[in-house]
Amino acid sequence: SAVISQKPSRDICQRGTSLTIQCQVDSQVTMMFWYRQQPGQSLTLIATANQGSEATYESGFVIDKFPISRPNLTFSTLTVSNMSPEDSSIYLCSVEGETAGQPQHFGDGTRLSIL
Amino acid sequence: QKEVEQDPGPLSVPEGAIVSLNCTYSNSAFQYFMWYRQYSRKGPELLMYTYSSGNKEDGRFTAQVDKSSKYISLFIRDSQPSDSATYLCAMSFSGGYQKVTFGIGTKLQVIP
Numbered sequence: 410s411a412v413i414s415q416k417p418s419r420d421i422c423q424r425g426t427s428l429t430i431q432c433q434v435d436s437q438v439t440m441m442f443w444y445r446q447q448p449g450q451s452l453t454l455i456a457t458a459n460q461g462s463e464a465t466y467e468s469g470f471v472i473d474k475f476p477i478s479r480p481n482l483t484f485s486t487l488t489v490s491n492m493s494p495e496d497s498s499i500y501l502c503s504v505e506g507e508t509a510g511q512p513q514h515f516g517d518g519t520r521l522s523i524l
Numbered sequence: 525q526k527e528v529e530q531d532p533g534p535l536s537v538p539e540g541a542i543v544s545l546n547c548t549y550s551n552s553a554f555q556y557f558m559w560y561r562q563y564s565r566k567g568p569e570l571l572m573y574t575y576s577s578g579n580k581e582d583g584r585f586t587a588q589v590d591k592s593s594k595y596i597s598l599f600i601r602d603s604q605p606s607d608s609a610t611y612l613c614a615m616s617f618s619g620g621y622q623k624v625t626f627g628i629g630t631k632l633q634v635i636p
Contacts, residue, residue: 451627
């Protein structure tokens with residue numbers, strides 16, 4: 410399966426600032442996904458990033474707050490903008506399975522704390 | 525009502541026990557069912573997946589899907605301390621390209 414690397418692995422940020430999280434995959438993939446995992450809650454899809462087009466956001470998530478870039482088939486970034494303590498969470502990148510019908514694979518996530 | 529319900533636990537069992545982890549769901553359109561294992565400070569790792577109803581076995585792990593009851597299970601035989609992790613059930617309408625809905629995860633501790 411694809412090897413997914415996320416940077417940074419963790420960070421502590423001040424409220425009102427922004428942080429960009431990077432996701433690098435060791436093979437070319439069409440679809441990349443960004444999830445949020447808040448304490449005591451299930452993984453929630455933020456958006457789907459398809460190379461060459463605008464990201465598709467899920468209900469409750471907006472581009473101004475979570476801008477996403479997808480410059481090529483192996484890389485994506487998620488920015489968490491104007492952060493507040495409620496944004497403290499684990500942010501996870503995932504990619505499609507190798508073949509149709511194969512489940513997604515995840516990186517190890519970015520643990521973000523907002524003071 | 526959540527689309528996917530999963531007891532968060534924690535569940536503590538002695539080493540060697542048979543573990544049963546379960547999820548219920550409300551949307552009968554789900555076709556793909558997955559179990560992920562997540563160790564502390566790591567991302568979810570795909571453990572097993574099945575399409576539609578039935579059983580699937582892989583070593584000490586068995587996944588069961590009962591679509592008529594909207595109920596899925598993961599059984600772990602001869603549980604080991606290394607099985608201590610959070611187990612997430614997940615499901616989707618179609619394969620890997622599509623949105624996946626997750627349960628909250630059950631935290632399992634296997635005591636030596």
